[in-house]
Amino acid sequence: MLSHLLHLEGVESVVVEHRSREYVTHRVRAGVLEQGTVELLHASGLGGRLQREGLVHEGIELRFGRRRHRIAFRDLAGGRTITIYGQQKVVEDLIAARVESGGALYFAASEVRVSGVDTSPRIRFAHAGKEVEVACDFVAGCDGTHGICRTLLPKDTTYVYVHEYPFAWTGVLAAVAPSTDELIYASHDTGFALHSMRSPEVSRLYLQCSPADRLEDWSDDRIWDELHRRLETSDGWTLKEGPIIEKSVTTIRSVVVEPMQHGRLFLAGDAAHVVPPTGAKGLNLALADVRELARALIGWYRTRDSRQLDRYTHDRLERVWQVQHFSSWMTAMLHPVPNDPSGIHRRLQKGELTYLASSRAAQASLAERYVGLASAT
Numbered sequence: 001m002l003s004h005l006l007h008l009e010g011v012e013s014v015v016v017e018h019r020s021r022e023y024v025t026h027r028v029r030a031g032v033l034e035q036g037t038v039e040l041l042h043a044s045g046l047g048g049r050l051q052r053e054g055l056v057h058e059g060i061e062l063r064f065g066r067r068r069h070r071i072a073f074r075d076l077a078g079g080r081t082i083t084i085y086g087q088q089k090v091v092e093d094l095i096a097a098r099v100e101s102g103g104a105l106y107f108a109a110s111e112v113r114v115s116g117v118d119t120s121p122r123i124r125f126a127h128a129g130k131e132v133e134v135a136c137d138f139v140a141g142c143d144g145t146h147g148i149c150r151t152l153l154p155k156d157t158t159y160v161y162v163h164e165y166p167f168a169w170t171g172v173l174a175a176v177a178p179s180t181d182e183l184i185y186a187s188h189d190t191g192f193a194l195h196s197m198r199s200p201e202v203s204r205l206y207l208q209c210s211p212a213d214r215l216e217d218w219s220d221d222r223i224w225d226e227l228h229r230r231l232e233t234s235d236g237w238t239l240k241e242g243p244i245i246e247k248s249v250t251t252i253r254s255v256v257v258e259p260m261q262h263g264r265l266f267l268a269g270d271a272a273h274v275v276p277p278t279g280a281k282g283l284n285l286a287l288a289d290v291r292e293l294a295r296a297l298i299g300w301y302r303t304r305d306s307r308q309l310d311r312y313t314h315d316r317l318e319r320v321w322q323v324q325h326f327s328s329w330m331t332a333m334l335h336p337v338p339n340d341p342s343g344i345h346r347r348l349q350k351g352e353l354t355y356l357a358s359s360r361a362a363q364a365s366l367a368e369r370y371v372g373l374a375s376a377t
C-alpha cells in the first residue's frame with residue numbers, strides 16, 4: 001500500500017518481500033475493513049473488486065447467556081459501517097496494482113540485510129540466484145513482528161511493550177454458507193467463539209483455546225461441538241456445519257514498539273505493533289500507518305521539510321494505543337480467563353456484558369471504535 005501511495009505521487013520505491021507470492025496471497029487473516037480503510041482503497045484506485053465483492057455490514061451481534069444483542073453501527077456510529085473483504089483479496093489487489101504500475105517488486109527475497117539507516121540506507125538481498133543491492137533515501141520496515149527492521153532500532157532507546165494473553169484462538173475456514181448475516185461475538189462460560197465469514201459460501205469461525213493446544217487437539221468434531229455450545233441461543237438459532245478447509249491456532253498478544261522510527265527507518269504495521277485479533281484491527285491499523293507515512297514522505301520529497309517525518313512516531317502512537325486499548329478491552333470482556341477459581345472474573349464479565357446489552361451509550365462507544373475512529377489528521 002505504501003509503495004502504491006508513493007507511486008501515485010511519483011515517488012519511486014522497491015518492495016522486497018521475503019515470502020513467495022503464493023504464500024502472501026494464501027495466508028488467512030481477518031477480513032474486516034473499517035470505513036476509513038475502504039475509503040483509502042477507493043481513493044487510491046483500488047476499490048473495483050472491493051465494490052463488487054465486499055459485504056457491507058451495518059452491525060455485529062454479541063451473544064452471552066444464550067441470548068443475542070445487536071450493536072447497530074449505522075444508528076450508533078453516525079452512518080458508518082464495516083466491509084467484509086478477505087485480507088488476501090486486499091493483498092492480491094495491491095500486487096496487481098504494483099505489477100500494473102511496473103514498479104519494482106521482489107518476492108522470495110532471501111538473506112535480506114539492511115544497513116546505514118542513520119544516514120544512507122542500503123538493502124541487500126538474494127533474488128533468483130543473484131545478489132541485489134538498493135541504495136535508498138528511506139527504509140519502511142513493513143516486515144511484520146518477526147521481521148528484521150525492528151531489530152535495527154537502537155537497543156538502549158527502544159522500548160518494546162509485550163503482553164501475552166492466557167489463551168489462543170483455533171480458527172477454521174468452512175465451506176458452508178454463513179449461519180448469520182452479521183459477525184457474532186459470543187462469550188460462553190466455556191470460552192469465546194466468533195462467527196465470521198469470507199463470502200456467501202465460506203464461513204470463518206474461531207474458538208478460544210489454550211495457548212498450549214496443538215492443531216491435533218482440535219478434531220473437526222470437537223470444533224463443531226464447541227461452536228454449537230458457545231454460539232447457540234435459546235431462540236432456536238442453529239449453526240450450519242460444512243467441510244473444514246483450513247485450520248490453525250493463533251496466539252494472542254499485544255506488542256507496541258516505541259519509538260517507531262530511527263534515522264531513515266520507519267516501522268509500520270505489525271513490525272511496530274501487534275493487537276489481539278478481537279475486533280480485527282491489525283490490517284486497518286497497518287494501512288493507517290502507511291497512509292500517514294506516505295503523506296510524510298511525499299511532503300519530504302516536495303519540500304525537503306522533515307517535520308512530518310519527525311512527528312511520525314508521536315502521531316501514530318496516539319492512535320496505536322487507542323486501538324491497542326480497544327482490542328484488549330474487547331478481548332478481556334469476551335474471553336473467560338482460564339484461572340478463575342472463585343468465579344469473580346466471569347461474574348465481572350457478565351456484569352459488563354449486561355451493561356453493554358442495555359446501554360445505548362456503551363454500545364455507541366463500542367460501535368464508533370469498531371467502525372474506526374475518524375483520522376486525527
Ligand code: PHB
Pocket residue numbers: 029030031032183194196197204277278279280
Ligand atoms: C475474521 O473474519 O477473520 C475476523 C473477524 C473479526 C475478528 C477477527 C477475525 O474480530
